[in-house]
Amino acid sequence: MAPENQDTTRATSGEEVVPPHTPSVMNTGPIDLGHIEVLQILNEHGEVDSGLDPHLSDEILLKVHRAMVLTRAFDQRMLTMQRQGRMGTFAPNIGQEACIIGQVIPLTNDDWFAPSYRSFGAQIVRGWPMEQLMRLWAGFHDGFPPPSHVNDLPFSIVVGSHVLPAVGIGMGMNYKKKNDCIVVNFGDGASSQGAVSEALNFAAVYKAPVVFVCENNGWAISTPIQKQTMNEVLATRGTSHGIPSIRVDGNDILAMICTTQEAVQRAKNGEGPTFIEAMTYRMSLHTTADDPKVYRDESEVEPWHCRCPIKRFETYLKNKQLLTEESIKELLESCEQEVIEARDKFYSMPAADPCEIFDYLYESIPDELIDQREEYLQRLRNKGVNDE
Amino acid sequence: MSKLTMVEALSLAMDQEMERDENVCLLGEDIGINGGVFRATKDLQQKHGESRVMDTPLAECGIVGTAVGMAIYGVRPVVEIQFSGFTMQAFDQIEQNMARLHNRTRGKYTISMVLRTPYGGGIRAVEHHSESREAYWAHTPGLKVVIPSGPRNARALLVAAIREDNPIVFYEPKSVYRAFREEVPQEPEMMEIGKADIVKEGSDITLISYGAMMRPCKEAVEDLADDHNINVELIDLLTISPMDTATLTTSVQKTGRCVIVHEGHRTCGVASEIIARLNESVFEYLEAPIKRITGFDIPFPYFQVEEHFLPESEEIVQAIKETIDWQ
DSSP states (O other), X not given: OOOTTOOTTSOOSGGGTSOTTOOOOSOOSOOOOOOOOEEOSBOTTSOBOTTTOOOOOHHHHHHHHHHHHHHHHHHHHHHHHHHTTSSOOOOOOTTOHHHHHHTTTTOOTTSEEEOBTTOHHHHHHHTOOHHHHHHHHTTOGGGSSOOTTOOBOOOBSSTTTTHHHHHHXXXXXXXXXXXXXXXXXXXXXXXXXXXXXXXHHHHHHTTOOEEEEEEEOSEETTEEHHHHOSOOOTHHHHHTTTOOEEEEEXXXXXXXXXXXXXXXXXXXXXXXXXXXXEEOOOOSOSSTTOOGGGTSOGGGTHHHHHTOHHHHXXXXXXXXXXXXXXXXXXXXXXXXXHHHHHHHHHHHSOOOOGGGTTTTSSSSOOHHHHHHHHHHHHHHHHTTOOOO | OEEEOHHHHHHHHHHHHXXXXXXXXXXXXXXXXXXXXXXXXXXXXXXXXXXXXXXXXXXXXXXXXXXXXXXXXXXXXXXXXXXXXXXGGGHHHIIIIITTHHHHTTTSSOOOOEEEEEEOSOSOOOTTSSOOOHHHHHTSTTOEEEOOOSHHHHHHHHHHHHHOSSOEEEEEEGGGTTTOOEEEOSSOOOOOTTOOEEEEOOSSEEEEEXXXXXXXXXXXXXXXXXXXXXXXXXXXOOEEESOOHXXXXXXXXXXXXXXXXXXXXXXXXXXXXXXXXXXXXXXXXXXXXXXXXXXXXXXXXXXXXXXXXXXXHHHHHXXXXXXXXXX
């Protein structure tokens, strides 16, 4: 029904403005994402690109290998403990060891690292005791603060929430004229968060010494990357903010170390942030509370067994005569033993102190919270819980 | 001493704190050469440089989140969010990081930062520019929420906030920014955060308010004394959280009556909390129900009618008379 008093000066359809069959003025074809390099140095058969081999020292190579094996041993032990009812919800990292270890190898103790919840491999390398990480995942507050000698953030739980503070730490380094940098780790899911885009923009504008490592493992719980974004090349999130960006085979430890090293060097040279998209795959569960069979075909996981970051690195190290089948076996046993020792330490640690939940909120506890704490302590006394 | 507006007093506080401590820096939209939309940072970039008075990209969440990181690294950022309505963009970083990181790290990292933002109505501003949502931040464990009411206490509280080793949300009553001048000493002075101010002692009834609403409250107190011989004790809360419950209860124990005024919404507002506390601790002293005059539970109205939304002194006078006469 035509409205009364229709304004005859107002066009009622687009065709009245621009006649049909006018040639299109927009390029609506496929969008050119520009050239994003995908770096691989060590392929899935363990063959090295000799032109790119960084020739790391034997000592570093073996240290990195051990860290990867230890991370997987920790991972598997945590899953076992969780199934035994002795661990809280846990987010495994099986198959992503090269990615998580490689990104922190180039860091010094003065540099910083901002982990997310699947980053425990990097946390171990950074100096977090494994028994503390167990404590953290088992719901103890004292597991969260970084150890006194470690410049890390506690891991983020709300996806992507730590990326802005990480950039702020980089801005702080510039402010204090320190020649350090920070690596911040997040995933493909986090790339959809607005706060992550803001973080990229701030880092670029202030030339903050930040290395963004986006671990694209293909899945954010049940949401595959194809449903997460219509531009699957997440490295373009970096370039779109004016940040030099690269795509790397995240299961290639040499590529991870080399790219991160170069990004760290750029940061320390005052050249600002770098964005690294590490291509990997979440072979296991999102967390122990998750069942991927509900939403993904297990046949999708199969090819990733052949792309195992540890296996290919071991082939490389065997070819360099640094490892043998026997020494690999011995190393695995020694790593498992180290995890068992950490587990036993964790089991022998004191129970959580229920009295301290008010103590760390402010630098000093305000009067009104002192009153609430007294009320709470009385509740504990009523329940027969010792508050000494 | 010189007579300053609130904006000038705030500017003085930031300038002197930056001179005192090289770790104090300012972040915000248009705060540099432009001096901020209310000119609270006028000339500070020219004086202290671009690295210490940082114009930021237009992203409130980004400003707060990066300031948290700077604070972790030992810088003491003072953030300006142009209007408190825009702090909603930063809710994520305020709640998840600014308020929590000290607790998450059991004090390993101190979040010494101030989030300054003008709040409240009365300046005929467009939508989203007149909000009073201080109750959100008072409801968030880990923050302190400070709201000055005049030039002198604004300066003294901002200095204290900048030196405080806790994250502070500092709400500035923008209708007071240039409303009047007050003597403000050149020498830095501080007021203790978490302490209310008994602006005027009285015996008949306690009137509690803060921020921009202190002006109509003061008018009402004078009218009541002049026209009705009612002696009101007037308390300026100054810090919303942690609340100075002791000063409030001591006063109401004495007067037995209480009225609370704020422009923020009523439901779960600051007045609700004060009434609950008085009910818990001085119920037996109350001679009449406690009244509250607050903003209504609707979005702040478009400015053609805002004067009818904001509490005025006539209503306060009426509420106090009713509370005094209550049988």
